[in-house]
Amino acid sequence: MIRVKQLTYALLLGGIATATAYSQDTANEYVAPPDAGPKGKAPRMKVQLLNPGEPTKFAQNYHITSAHFTAIGAVNGATLGWFDPQRKMYKKIPINGQHEVIGMSGDVALYQGKPVVHTHMLVGASDGTTRGGHVLAAHVSPTLEVMVAVDPVTMQKRFDPDTDLTLIDPGPANKEGK
Numbered sequence: 573m574i575r576v577k578q579l580t581y582a583l584l585l586g587g588i589a590t591a592t593a594y595s596q597d598t599a600n601e602y603v604a605p606p607d608a609g610p611k612g613k614a615p616r617m618k619v620q621l622l623n624p625g626e627p628t629k630f631a632q633n634y635h636i637t638s639a640h641f642t643a644i645g646a647v648n649g650a651t652l653g654w655f656d657p658q659r660k661m662y663k664k665i666p667i668n669g670q671h672e673v674i675g676m677s678g679d680v681a682l683y684q685g686k687p688v689v690h691t692h693m694l695v696g697a698s699d700g701t702t703r704g705g706h707v708l709a710a711h712v713s714p715t716l717e718v719m720v721a722v723d724p725v726t727m728q729k730r731f732d733p734d735t736d737l738t739l740i741d742p743g744p745a746n747k748e749g750k
């Protein structure tokens with residue numbers, strides 16, 4: 573039997589994590605799938621390895637090829653998205669002001685040899701109402717605690733022309749590219 577260690581990390585984010593490259597739509601309410609992922613940086617991010625062992629230099633200094641994560645914390649503004657299959661674009665859902673991040677989950681997989689992050693988030697307002705969707709932008713304040721589990725097998729994504737999305741390829745893990 574082969575045993576594979578799973579690495580788990582905690583990321584504490586402060587400041588801004590954003591996706592700012594929006595496609596133009598007539599009403600500026602939609603964003604194309606290639607622009608629907610995070611593009612910014614979290615300049616005050618701190619990392620702590622939660623389990624001992626060989627962290628492989630935190631997946632070669634953050635170039636993780638396959639992982640999944642969850643998070644809780646807070647944001648002061650965000651833009652979420654709802655995928656409209658007719659338009660093949662994300663309808664923007666603006667989140668204004670301070671909100672609790674009730675839950676955030678996502679994955680990291682390779683697309684054309686580069687890691688791509690896919691994230692969804694549910695936020696709660698002070699009156700208890702919630703809103704959720706695909707994360708287009710999130711302004712972290714004061715913190716976001718992200719638990720990252722690096723997976724032992726690299727996940728690959730492929731472009732799906734029917735939806736214009738990059739989706740996890742369910743084929744054999746040892747396939748190259750696609």
